[in-house]
Amino acid sequence: MTEIASQIDAVLASVDARLDQSLERLYELLRIKSISTDPTYAAECQRAADWIVAELQALGFDAAARPTPGHPVVVAHGPDRAGPHVLFYAHYDVQPVDPIELWHSDPFDPQIKTDDKGRKIIVARGASDDKGQMLTFIEACRAWQSVTGSLPIKVSFMLEGEEESGGKNLPPFMEANRAELAAADIALVCDTDMWDRETPSITTMLRGLVAEEITITCADKDLHSGMFGNAARNPNQLLAEIIASLRAPDGSVTLPGFYDDVAEISPALKAQWAGLGFDEAEFLGEAGLSVPAGEQSRSVLEMLWARPTCEINGMIGGYTGDGFKTVIPAKASAKISFRLVSGMQPDKIRAAFRKHVEALIPADCSVTFHPHGGSPAITVPDDGVHLRQALSGLSAEWGRPAVITGSGGSIPVAGDFKRILGLDTLLIGFAQLDDQIHSPNEKYDLASYHRGIRSWVRVLAALAA
Amino acid sequence: MTEIASQIDAVLASVDARLDQSLERLYELLRIKSISTDPTYAAECQRAADWIVAELQALGFDAAARPTPGHPVVVAHGPDRAGPHVLFYAHYDVQPVDPIELWHSDPFDPQIKTDDKGRKIIVARGASDDKGQMLTFIEACRAWQSVTGSLPIKVSFMLEGEEESGGKNLPPFMEANRAELAAADIALVCDTDMWDRETPSITTMLRGLVAEEITITCADKDLHSGMFGNAARNPNQLLAEIIASLRAPDGSVTLPGFYDDVAEISPALKAQWAGLGFDEAEFLGEAGLSVPAGEQSRSVLEMLWARPTCEINGMIGGYTGDGFKTVIPAKASAKISFRLVSGMQPDKIRAAFRKHVEALIPADCSVTFHPHGGSPAITVPDDGVHLRQALSGLSAEWGRPAVITGSGGSIPVAGDFKRILGLDTLLIGFAQLDDQIHSPNEKYDLASYHRGIRSWVRVLAALAA
Numbered sequence: 001m002t003e004i005a006s007q008i009d010a011v012l013a014s015v016d017a018r019l020d021q022s023l024e025r026l027y028e029l030l031r032i033k034s035i036s037t038d039p040t041y042a043a044e045c046q047r048a049a050d051w052i053v054a055e056l057q058a059l060g061f062d063a064a065a066r067p068t069p070g071h072p073v074v075v076a077h078g079p080d081r082a083g084p085h086v087l088f089y090a091h092y093d094v095q096p097v098d099p100i101e102l103w104h105s106d107p108f109d110p111q112i113k114t115d116d117k118g119r120k121i122i123v124a125r126g127a128s129d130d131k132g133q134m135l136t137f138i139e140a141c142r143a144w145q146s147v148t149g150s151l152p153i154k155v156s157f158m159l160e161g162e163e164e165s166g167g168k169n170l171p172p173f174m175e176a177n178r179a180e181l182a183a184a185d186i187a188l189v190c191d192t193d194m195w196d197r198e199t200p201s202i203t204t205m206l207r208g209l210v211a212e213e214i215t216i217t218c219a220d221k222d223l224h225s226g227m228f229g230n231a232a233r234n235p236n237q238l239l240a241e242i243i244a245s246l247r248a249p250d251g252s253v254t255l256p257g258f259y260d261d262v263a264e265i266s267p268a269l270k271a272q273w274a275g276l277g278f279d280e281a282e283f284l285g286e287a288g289l290s291v292p293a294g295e296q297s298r299s300v301l302e303m304l305w306a307r308p309t310c311e312i313n314g315m316i317g318g319y320t321g322d323g324f325k326t327v328i329p330a331k332a333s334a335k336i337s338f339r340l341v342s343g344m345q346p347d348k349i350r351a352a353f354r355k356h357v358e359a360l361i362p363a364d365c366s367v368t369f370h371p372h373g374g375s376p377a378i379t380v381p382d383d384g385v386h387l388r389q390a391l392s393g394l395s396a397e398w399g400r401p402a403v404i405t406g407s408g409g410s411i412p413v414a415g416d417f418k419r420i421l422g423l424d425t426l427l428i429g430f431a432q433l434d435d436q437i438h439s440p441n442e443k444y445d446l447a448s449y450h451r452g453i454r455s456w457v458r459v460l461a462a463l464a465a
Numbered sequence: 466m467t468e469i470a471s472q473i474d475a476v477l478a479s480v481d482a483r484l485d486q487s488l489e490r491l492y493e494l495l496r497i498k499s500i501s502t503d504p505t506y507a508a509e510c511q512r513a514a515d516w517i518v519a520e521l522q523a524l525g526f527d528a529a530a531r532p533t534p535g536h537p538v539v540v541a542h543g544p545d546r547a548g549p550h551v552l553f554y555a556h557y558d559v560q561p562v563d564p565i566e567l568w569h570s571d572p573f574d575p576q577i578k579t580d581d582k583g584r585k586i587i588v589a590r591g592a593s594d595d596k597g598q599m600l601t602f603i604e605a606c607r608a609w610q611s612v613t614g615s616l617p618i619k620v621s622f623m624l625e626g627e628e629e630s631g632g633k634n635l636p637p638f639m640e641a642n643r644a645e646l647a648a649a650d651i652a653l654v655c656d657t658d659m660w661d662r663e664t665p666s667i668t669t670m671l672r673g674l675v676a677e678e679i680t681i682t683c684a685d686k687d688l689h690s691g692m693f694g695n696a697a698r699n700p701n702q703l704l705a706e707i708i709a710s711l712r713a714p715d716g717s718v719t720l721p722g723f724y725d726d727v728a729e730i731s732p733a734l735k736a737q738w739a740g741l742g743f744d745e746a747e748f749l750g751e752a753g754l755s756v757p758a759g760e761q762s763r764s765v766l767e768m769l770w771a772r773p774t775c776e777i778n779g780m781i782g783g784y785t786g787d788g789f790k791t792v793i794p795a796k797a798s799a800k801i802s803f804r805l806v807s808g809m810q811p812d813k814i815r816a817a818f819r820k821h822v823e824a825l826i827p828a829d830c831s832v833t834f835h836p837h838g839g840s841p842a843i844t845v846p847d848d849g850v851h852l853r854q855a856l857s858g859l860s861a862e863w864g865r866p867a868v869i870t871g872s873g874g875s876i877p878v879a880g881d882f883k884r885i886l887g888l889d890t891l892l893i894g895f896a897q898l899d900d901q902i903h904s905p906n907e908k909y910d911l912a913s914y915h916r917g918i919r920s921w922v923r924v925l926a927a928l929a930a
Contacts, residue, residue: 037788095790099687165788193692207691211789220753221567222904225776226672226874227658229804230759230768232752236777236799237712243705287697288685290829294695303695311690312701313792318779323502323630324676324800324837325560326875327778327903334701335789339694364755372789409691410791438792439687 004152004464007144008457014143015453022139022453023112023122025055029092029131030110030124036071036093037165045071045161048092052159055138059145061157066177068169071161075177078141078155083464084386085154087184087423089413090134090191091163094126095438102440112446120446129437132444133190133429134159136452143457152464156184160413163191166211166373167412174420182421186386190452191411192429195276195403197447200394200455202387203427204380205305205406206414208340210349211313211372214357215333216242218365223328233365235332236317242360243334246310251295253310253338255352261343265306273301276403286434305406308349309339335372339410346374375412380425386463390426393462397455430455469617469929473922476612480604480918487604487918488577488587490520494557494596495575495589501536501558502630510536510626513557517624520603524610526622531642533634536626540642543606543620548929549851550619552649552888554878555599555656556628559591560903567905577911585911594902597909598655598894599624601917608922617929621649625878628656631676631838632877639885647886651851655917656876657894660741660868662912665859665920667852668892669845670770670871671879673805675814676778676837679822680798681707683830688793698830700797701782707825708799711775716760718775718803720817726808730771738766741868751899770871774804800837804875811839840877845890851928855891858927862920895920 015022034048035041049065049072056063056076063076071093097107105111110124122132144151158181160170174181195201218233248254265273280300284290294303303309317332319325338349354369361367380387394402407427414425430452436442480487499513500506514530514537521528521541528541536558562572570576575589587597609616623646625635639646660666683698713719730738745765749755759768768774782797784790803814819834826832845852859867872892879890895917901907 037790038786096784096786098784098786102686164790209691209791211791213789218754221901221906222564223752224874224903225774225778225802226674226804226872227769227898227902228752229776229802229873230772230774231749231757231765232754233756233758234776236780237708240705240708240777240780241712243702244709247702247706284696284829287688287693288829289683289697291698291827292696293698293827300696304692307695309690309695311694311699311791311793312705312783313690313790314783314785314794315701315705315797316781316785318777319561319563319800320779320781320798321503321561321563324678324802325502325629325778325903326674326676326776326802328776329779332780333785335784337690337694337789337791339691362756362758364749364753407691408694409689433692436686437692438689438790441686 002465004461007148008461011143011147011457012454014147015139015457019450022135023449026122026132026135026449027110029135030126031108033108034093034161035096036162038096042071045093049074049161052092056157059142063157068173070169073161073170073173074157074159076157078151081151081154083153084185085156085183086186086188086463087156087158087181088137088188088190089158090137091130091160092134093161093164094129094131095164097125099440104441121443122446122449123441123443125442127442127444128431128435129442130163130191132449133431133452136430136449137188137190137456139453140456140460143453144460152460168373170413171416171420174416178420182423184423187417187423187425189411189414189425189427190429192407192427193431193433194429195405197432198398199400200398200402201405202391202394202402203407204404205342206378206427207308207408207410208344208346208375208377208415209337209410209412210340210346210374211335211337212350212353213333213335213370213372215331215368216361216365217331219328219330222330225326225328228328232328233362234328235365236329238365239315239317239332239334242357243312243315245360250297251293253308255349255356257352258308258349261345262308262341263343265302283433304408306341308341308344311337311339313337339408340377342377342379344377346376350374373412375410375415378415378418380427384424386426389462389465390428390459393459394428394455397451397458428459467930469926472613473926476608476922477919479608479612480922484915487600488914491587491597491600491914492575494600495591496573498573499558499626500561501627503561507536510558514539514626517557521622524607528622533638535634538626538635538638539622539624541622543616546616546619548618549650550621550648551651551653551928552621552623552646553602553653554623555602556595556625557599558626558629559594559596560629562590564905569906586908587911587914588906588908590907592907592909593896593900594907595628595656597914598896598917601895601914602653602655602921604918605921605925608918609925617925633838635878636881636885639881643885647888649888652882652888652890654876654879654890654892655894657872657892658896658898659894660870662897663863664865665863665867666870667855667859667867668872669869670807671843671876671892672773672873673809673811673840673842673880674802674875674877675805675811675839676800676802677815677818678798678800678835678837680796680833681826681830682796684793684795687795690791690793693793697793698827699793700830701794703830704780704782704797704799707822708777708780710825715762716758718773720814720821722817723773723814726810727773727806728808730767748898769873771806773806773809776802776804778802804873805842807842807844809842811841815839838877840875840880843880843883845892849889851891854927854930855893855924858924859893859920862916862923893924
């Protein structure tokens, strides 16, 4: 047994003994309202970055909140060690909290509650996505540091504050600091789910994203629907027709060329996924649904992991307050995103979307497009030594084999790690499907937090082997 | 010449001499923020009603603001006189002012400005719809009263405060006070346009209205579009598909039976309308448009006056704030209204709409409907003595024949006058097409106000003949 392996039990015991202090630190971070998309909260984002810097400095890291044109990026480096050098990524920003009236408690006043199955949960905006997940790693570093005086391997951090708002400043930041950041051997990202509450997972396929905001203008002012109705173009109607045109009756996306670069998954992968025992009814049931909405010829797991989608994330036009107003508005707008799979090019999809929309605009109306970021899907090689080491660490903690999965979500930074820094990424996370990230009453299982910390203790050791 | 006819010139001279005071009174009323649809402004609605009561009492009317479950109705009666007894209707409530950022001045700080054609205009919310129009009649009464000590005929008032918010309390109020109100011989309504700036008009066809609010619920919570996108039904997409399904490519409304009760207009009326010299390009150009949006086989004037329509007055779903949020919302909603023409039954159209929508809702989603009022179209007989008298009064003031027109708007009270009180209605107004009612920078031409008052001086005399 190596020296590091012999220390694991003591480090794990320290995690268990000091869980309350670990929770207190998480609460401190959760109380900071770091909503990155809303300029009102810019100072809170800075405060979150500063809080993390102080924590990392206390653990012996050379840490700083580095400015960007948006919110700062926290970069930190630990002492040199033998073995691989890992670059840990997470994000300290959170989603907006609306609709606030659906929260059962203040989203920025974290509380331990008991869910309807008797499980302890930490309820707050960001509890799961991504502050809780981020602290599992930092608290694992703390345990190693406090028990052994050092970490098993060299650890660096890059923690951003714009993941929930397009993240457009991070790639230039990575470009500008390429030499410093590319010194790492592999990236670790903690922003993904477990397969289920007993089975840890490493994600090797992530969908990409193209986000667009469109605004349609018809008349040059709001009109009275009695005086003008029927004769004047209604931008709500026009926008609805455009949105409706994006999906065929069979659930597929209609953009010309949308599926041209989409490959079928291999029979081997299909078999592995079949072996996961995914329960479509249970999955949809978590959301109160029972009828799959996407391509009717595909399984739900395929729809989520291996097929692209088009989603209308927001739309608004006309009078939406109390009561009724018989107006034909001048404008209507929508926020529309496409999730991409491996092979699809964000720029090509964005161009196809814009061309499709423009063709539907009457001669006396107009449309403007505002891009909200784009990233390709990524696929992590599933035969690397670090992946096998990490899987073994996870398996040891959970007492069963960790699985390799896909994800319907997008983590653009994983693509940037490869493209800009040449680094592969291990996507390891402890979130649950029912964490309600991006929704009211977001939570993180207390078990996710506790065993997430323990898991990282073991993964750090496994990577040192 | 009758005594009344001999007094007209003196009364008109008084109107001209005291225009500034008439304007000051209009400004006082325009400063009251009587937005009826927003409960925040309930006290302002009461204040507007009280202001009018005080004005009418000062003119010798027996006036009171009568309570309803909503905003009060002002009822006032003048002394008995020979000749017909008229019941004048207008509304003291106004539309909301959003989008407030498009107003060039405070909507509740009335100002005289000069438009780009050099015309003096009164700019404020309600300047045209309907406070300015209402005061043309009250100021005409004031002029008769101050010059001659009485009015030419017996005048009563019924002035409501919920015309812009569904007006659901007025019909029960009219039912409850039927005997009192039905004592009049004819109703006068001042909520319509002139044909053009030189040609007064009486409107004899008004479209009806059916207003519905629908809310579609899919998942039982907001979802992450990465985790659920493609598999979970998106209510924005579903709502867009429903809205798109309401119109055929030729611009017609698709609801089964929608046109069943719609009659073609007579060749005679078609000929009269053709003689009005309506300029489609100029009409659409007023709104910055050039392509008629409705039924492609119809003229714009037919679309507006003689054909029903379906308009999406508001829609909202998902994240609509700054930035981007990759959410699949739980709900999406829309405010949808139908303008009806003579023969169409509001209840039948509402039922057809609901049935159509319900058929498009997947098994695991739901829809709720909230009605916002409904009224049939009305047609005023165009062969009555009062209509001829009023036309002659208007023609005398403007020096050219007044015309008979239709209107695309809905004035439900005109139907209620007939149904509940047995009264025909004369729809006489001095608004202009470019008044931007319901829109930012609503205005009323100073000429509309001044000559509107003069017109009513003459119409009151003509009705006494």
